[in-house]
Amino acid sequence: MPKESVLVYSPRYNTDLSLFGVNKPFALDRGQMVLDRLLEGRGQPVPYVEPDLISLDDLRLVHTDKYLESLKDSSVWQKIFELRHKEFFAGEKNIPLSELMDDIRLKCGGTLKAAELALKHGLASNLGGGYHHAFPDRGRGFCVLNDIAVAIRSLQKRGLAKNILIVDLDFHQGDGNALIFKNDPTVFTLSVHSEEGWPEEKQQSSLDVGLYSHQVKDYQQHVEEAVSKALDSFKPDLVIYVGGSDPYELDVLEGTKFIQLSLAEMNKRDKFVIDTFADKQIPLAMVFAGGYGPHVWEVHHFAVKHMLNRAGC
Template identity: 35%
Template sequence: MQRGSDVTVLAFTHDRWVFPLPPGNRFPQEKYRLVRERVELLPGIEVREAPPITWADALQVHDAEWVRRIRHGLLTRREEAALGLTWSPELAERTLHATGSTVAAARSALVAGTAAALGGGTHHAHRAVGRGYCLVNDVAIALALIRSDGFIGKCLILDLDVHQGDGNADCFADDPAVTVVSLHGARNYPFVRVPSDIDVDVPDRTGDDGYLALLDGVLDGLDAHGPFDIAFLLAGADPWEGDRLGRLSLTCAGLEERDRRAISWIRGRDIPLVVTLAGGYGEPIETTADIQARTVELAALHRC
């Protein structure tokens, strides 16, 4: 048994808050319930619902005009198209709950070492605008709120979603205490990038070995940016070979090894770890849910 194995890892869900999707919209809303159902079956993990953030919390990161528009449903059609979502009161409400999960996970990780949000990783949300299914930036808001609680220290954002984390790069562009790392498909969305501290372009159809070698190269250089006092892992399942948005060719075993190496690097240095799910658009979506639940399981297993 590992040290501290009697400690339960908390995983925060928001899947009860759903919103209407127009016909033909392929946002995988059911994924969040499917992941939660899987995680509930895992030993050593307790699933909870977190309190929602407030709109005032969102203002800690985002421009007031953007917050006003997503709060009151004032988005233009062009903005909705960029989001890939149609505004509804339910979508606005869900955003507060989803972000609350990441905030609660960050607070829990600082106490317990590891925690998860069964969602989050909304890394395409910039300070002044959202896009790509991301209305607000959950990691930026979580960091702002734990700083309000008194957190002082360096933060690592390790973004392994297949899409470049342009919103994280934007939100933390002027924050020397945050190191933003993004390992993403070279030819994938977003096509207009905001540079991170470390960006790695992964060629189309890169498989397990090539990807893991690139990841190792990133991890080997990260100590020079630390030491870190908290880490957010964006464990997108969209590098999977069966993902309809991915363009890479990682197997389930390869993704598991990705997570194992990332989690081991973080927890091996005793850095509090916040796992967020980020993207995952596989067909069938159940496989994506399996991959993402496994990420949470691995984080719980490596919690100390």
């Protein structure tokens, strides 16, 4: 049993976006919900490790100086969060959106911490993060900074891991990582996603499985085949599992309607990924990525609970 917790979280993840004038009721803090349900099930609080802010030096391993500088401008954030008129109340009393920077840096630090814990203990999870759409020079699709790419570059720079596999099963293609690691043989990007969903213009991952609605009935088979194919050609020191809950049938984002998996199907998927790499003793760090509305925590709750069981916590 690991001496320290393998979960990474901070109460500061639970940002109150209304203080910034943002009205996006579906963007809920799933980490706290998962911890609350784990507490209910166990009768005692589940410990977690608190992350540090990701350093600016680490951010610069992926993002351009020009883009990082532009984040001092709140209108840049407004675009990244796709805030329509009724979702944003720009008032004098509101905190400027640019002051969300430290919150996001903390969540990025959480992904790096989870990756470090996974290398030590085999399994770990950041109870948040997974901003796989962010490009080096611009944020998009709710993703400001690409925590996954930054964590990978930071680990590689310090010689903690060389070959890293990203298993991205979010509803949306992991296009930011596909672009960032396109010509990099040390990072294998696997993305199983909806071909019909956003983004319309997909990037090229090392292995893409873009599913059309009629293929979703065989979702699990597609996932298992893709993971097996990735492992045929790539030997990872570490896996980053982007376990988005937006393929779940109770996800409320209109754009995710093309994949509607039951809770049992989502649980089967997450158990398969965690077990596959735990059985092979390949370290795996999980991040939450996409998932919207009051029910998606159920998916992450099962995945985290299963991970804790496998880690002997």
